[in-house]
Amino acid sequence: MRKWIFPIFLVFGVLLVACSTDTSVETEQTKVRVGIRSSELRTWEYVKEQASKEGIEIEIVNFSSAYDPNQALIEGDIDINAFQHVAYLDSFNENTNSEIVPIGTTIIAPLGLYSSKYEAVSDIPDGAQIAVPNDAPNWGRALLLLQEAGLLTVVADFDGLGGKDKIKDNPKNIEIVPVDSANTPRVMEDTAGSIINNGVSLEAGLTLKDALIYENQTSKPYINVIAARKQDKENETFQKIVKIYQSDNTATFIEETYKGNYLPTSITLEELSTYKETYSNN
Incomplete structure (x- = not known):
């Protein structure tokens, strides 16, 4: 009899640990570090609040002009960033031989x-x-x-x-x-x-x-984007954040908060990729 007691308790213990682990995974929030510049801090505080309702914990990393959030993204200090327009991102990639990609559009901030x-x-x-x-x-x-x-x-x-x-x-x-x-x-x-x-x-x-x-608000090369490393382009959590940013509620928040200085802009990545055609029209 005693020979069976220890194995039974061992199996029971393993099952308890497994059940406990499964529960923690289900309730644990997914944490995402977002690199920004202070000019859009209020927007991302709003997005952070909305994301928490969907089980996503956003950590906002606010960079000064002395440090490029793209470099932080490459080094893995952040998971995504949102501070640049698509023309700037392409120039950065070309100059540094990097592979950072846009995963969603955000606003136009006219110059x-x-x-x-x-x-x-x-x-x-x-x-x-x-x-x-x-x-x-x-x-x-x-x-x-x-x-x-x-x-x-x-x-x-x-x-x-x-x-x-x-x-x-x-x-x-x-x-x-x-x-x-x-x-x-x-x-x-x-x-x-x-x-x-x-x-x-x-x-x-x-x-x-x-x-x-x-600037005219339709200047496609200067649409700002949420960007990620190329291998993370299809990350489901990041895509949920893009969806939250592009929601009607977030657009209303931006319009009311920034008094028309930031223009919420949502176009497909395919359409965004044609931005260089704008130059030939000038």
Whole structure:
């Protein structure tokens, strides 16, 4: 009899452990580390709250301009990030030989031309200095905005990337001054105007209403995205987060919170992939 007692208790113990383990797996939340910049903190706090209702625990990792959330994603410090438009992401991948992919669209944050000296684009004098972000995608984006403003014309084969060699005609002899994007608001006093990314302008207390001109909201290359490592593109938890972000409730929250400065944008990844066609239309 005693020979059977120990095996029976052993089997019973294993079953108890298995049942206990199964229960913990069912109730345990899935944790996802999301890298962002502070300009969209309120949106992600809202998404975090909504995700918790679906058993997803989001940890928001807020990066300063000194550290690139793409690098953090590559190194595994975060699981996904949401801070960049698709043109910037493609440029990063090309320059670093990385494979980060968009998994969903979020917003358009229109870039604007701001000035503390002039009230209209037409007031900007010949030979004036205009500051632009110095990273290639946003520099190119700035040139398209200046073209829309009638201050210059980009080359026929424009590829969306910036550079002084990308200017075809410059009738007012505007001097382009590339600076770090975080410093674009600070140089407004020293220039005729400064082209400032939306998130940076909000942090500086500026809104689109303060801009002399800002981008058309349909600028496809500058749609912001949630991004992940290529191998995680189909991750079901990440896709649930995308769905929460693209919900009507989140769109309403963004519109009310940011007073129209951020425009919720939901298009398919297939449509997003054709963004370079925008350049050939200019």
